[in-house]
Amino acid sequence: MLSRTADSLYWLGRYIERAGNNARGLQVALRMASLTRDVAQRDSAWRALLIASGCEPGFRETGQVATQETVVRYLAADPSNPSSIISCIEAARRNGRQVRTALTVDMWEAVNETWSEARRSTQQTFAPDNLPVFLDWVKSRTVLFNGAYADTMLRDEAWRFVRLGTMLERADNTARVLDVHHHALGGTEEDGAVGYLQWQAILRSVSALRAYHWVYHSRLEPRRIAELLILRPELPRSMVACYGRIEETLDGIAASHGGRKGECHRLAGEMHARLRFGRIADVMAGGLHDFLTATIDRNLELGRQIQGFYLQA
Template sequence: MLSRTADSLYWLGRYIERAGNVARGLQVALRMASLMRSVDQRDGAWRALLIASGCEPGFRETGAAPTPDSVVRYLAADASNASSILSCIEAARRNARAVRTALTVDMWEAVNETWSESRRATEATFAPDNLPAFLDWVKSRTILFNGAYADTMLRDEAWRFVRLGTMLERADNTARVLDVHHHALAGADEEGAVAYVQWQAILRSVSALRAYHWVYHARLEPRRIAELLILRPELPRSMVACYARLDETLEGIAAAHGGRRGECHRLAGEMHAKLRFGRIDGILADGLHDFLTATIDRNLELGRQIQDFYLQA
């Protein structure tokens, strides 16, 4: 497979996943802001979303205050923000068009129809009364795409590169969501109802609230939330589940290339092994924030190594 084809497939997976992650984050931030009593707490919910999405530096450059309207506009529709929902949909469609013949009909239709509908968005789409419906639509479209490529693609190189992008983006998002709320999980500065709202927000950000109750049959507890999102392989968005799939996918690509491997394979295997054999008590004892920050940095390095080894012409 040509490097530019692999690159387009990889980024197609990443951009679709990112659009869904931002939509979930906005839904959670809207819910948190409606439940917070003080202005500082409400503003904190929007700042947390900007940090978790990796968009805080760009938003700061706009000079705007982190109000609901400004953050929603920046994360949902701002063309200058490469990680806004509409920008992600645009980039996903551009990458899909570049590799149209490598996609199934269902995949292309999922991307192209999403792009066509997104172009009809207006200022009214992002008004408070209409925003929840738009965010639900984005989530449903990303799920449609993920289902299309999971159910209709041959398990060949094209499928592996789409999956590689999806899993890397997903792992990064879960680590960032946990990190931005690490104080609530550590119990360092939050108590009572405020902490409980934040615990719910963490789980809702990765669609794992019901999964938590199914696994633990208990009230929310910070230790168990961290364990579920980091170390439980049965949760599709847990970090260990994402790195297991990254490791597996890279090994599949290597096998198709005569066993040729690089630093990206070593990094993925190392990160998977660390999580597979890790224990939550050890992670918390060493410092959750330090662990998550190191993981985010390693994830960025893994992305760079994948880019250098497979995706540069």
């Protein structure tokens, strides 16, 4: 497969996943804002969302204050933000169009129809009363795309590069969501109504609230939330599950290239092993924030290594 084709497939997966992650994050922030009376706490929730999405540096350059109106606009529709939902949909469609023949009919229709509908959005689409409908629509479209490529693609290189992009983006998002709320999980904040809302917000941000109750059959506890999202392989968005799929996918790509491997394979295997054999007691004892920050940094390095080994012509 040509590296430019692999690159387009990889970024198609990443951009679709990013759009869905931003939609979930916005939904959770809206819920937190509606349940929190204190204005400072509401604004703090919006700033936390910017940090979790990796968009805080770009937003800061705009000179705006992090409020519901400004953050919603920046993360949902701002064309100057390459990670806004609308920008992600545009980029996903652009990448999909470049590799149209590598996609199944269902995949292309999912991407193209999403793009067509997104183009019809107006300022009213992002008004407070209409925003929840838009965010639900974005989530449903990303689920549709993920289902289309899971159910209709041959398990060949094209499928592997879409999956690789999806899983790398998903792992990064889970780590960032946990990191931005690490104080609420590390025992440095008092347990109370606000703390409980934050614990719910963490789980809702990765669609794992019901999964938590199914696995633990108990009330929310910070340590168990961290364990679920970091070390439980049965949760599709846990870090260990994502890195397991990344390692598996990279091994499959290597096998189709005569077994040739690079630093990205070593790094993915190391990250997966660290999580697979890790214990939450050790993670918490060593500092949750330090652990997550190191993981985010290594995830960025993994992305660079994949880009250099497979995706650069």
